Amino acid sequence: MFRALIWKDVRLNRLPLIFAAAMVVVSYAVVVFQFSMDPVVKAGTWNRVLVTIIFAASVASHAVSQFTLSVLAGNLVASERVDRSAEFLAYTPASRGTILRAKAVLLAAVALGLMLLHLCGMLISLVFATDMPKPTTGTSTATIWILFASITAYGFCGAGIGWLASCILSSNSSAVLFAIVTPALVPIATILSMQVIDRHESEQTVRVAAWCALGLAGFLWGTKHYLGRVET
């Protein structure tokens, strides 16, 4: 039963999945095109050019992928309400827990797959950056990983809010909109709230914490709502 549910979800979310794959390809293509035009990069060795391109493309693709995860999460549940197939599924012996687990597995698989792809790209470029100037204090490497974590937290927030909105709403486009807009509002909310309460912690730390908390709350609340909901 679980395999059939996964097949159905893959087929149902074909467009967001194609969009996710296309975004990865487009991100890499744009970076390759941009660097091929840069005379400074072109003047370097092949190894340096390759490492620079892979690294930049991985970071760019990782950033873009977070939007595609928001789109997928927002589409996962609500799209079945749009065409009323959620009602058909409700009459079958598939429990709501199993139905939701299949959707969660698909979202997690796509998120992990994309993250691993980008992480591998970044690690490969760091390992092979033998003729690149080494950072003296290690700050640069740390900054790279903080950037990666921030982007991931942004995506987690978008996916969590998308999941929640998709579990609650009957329109997948509204759910996707919420998923895309909410994490983008967090930095503004962070700056404003820090000014109001007059605190001076690292703004980035607060922002990442807020993204993670919102994402987690979205997943938990959405799951709770879906399990108790009646599709009629």
Add this chain to the structure above:
Amino acid sequence: MTTPPIQLVDVTKDFKGHRATDSLSLEFKSGTTVGLLGPNGAGKTTCLKMMLGLLRPTSGSISILGQDVVSNGPKVRQKIGYVPEDPWLYPWMTVQQVVRFASSIYESWDAARATELLGQFELPPDRIIKKLSKGMRVKAALVVALAHRPQVLVLDEPMSGLDPLVRDDLIATLLSARAENTECIVLSSHQIDDVNRLADEVAIIHAGKLLVHSSIDDLLGSTKRVEAVLLDGRLPEKPLPQTVWQNIDRRNWSMTVHPFDETMLAALQANNPISSARIVDLSVEQIFKDMIRGAMSPCFVH
């Protein structure tokens, strides 16, 4: 004593500010086809959805094949086939894909039966559900509902809006399902004609309450209309307590009585100013209408 396939005990379902079913108790025996009748908003669909475990009753309990539906919803649904009024299968799937998908959902799926039903209904396997007519969609839903050989079949007005030929097809299939291992069929319908052709029993509900539950033969035998002629300028004095609905039009006094027996006629004539009275047989449709009218307004005087 064997457990009845469907048992509702004192089931009440409240929505926000509205009571859909009110202390409803029903017991459907094995080997029966029950027609669930009621006007729009009577609580039929709510009742069926509670039987499927999709809605949780506010109070009371429902058991299907001896299992509580609230705590065993998915397990119970393995044994139930369901066809709603407007079946929403996956519109992007082909008929074949729907069948394959359903085959992995139901443990007791019978592929040969599914193929047989597809052939019988002349459903094109490669046609996308979205492109099927309503009648074809109902047929596809019936294939899904019957191919796992359900012990209980629940049909929520599946024949509304279908042409007579498609309805005949569906009725023939349902009759053959009844002959197989389906223990109980519950058919909610506005088409009393279809209920007459399929059901052995009827349950009439109104405003969430059960008005009557009986075999069709018993109902026809025990529900009669008495048509009496009143004496000039006189009104009835002592109507029969079993009257479910009565209508007074000048001197003509007609009343539908359930349960009725012949001895009541003498009592009626003795206690009321009437010159003559006769007993009229009623059809299921007339009984249904009179019971609903009676529940809404017991006496109508012109």
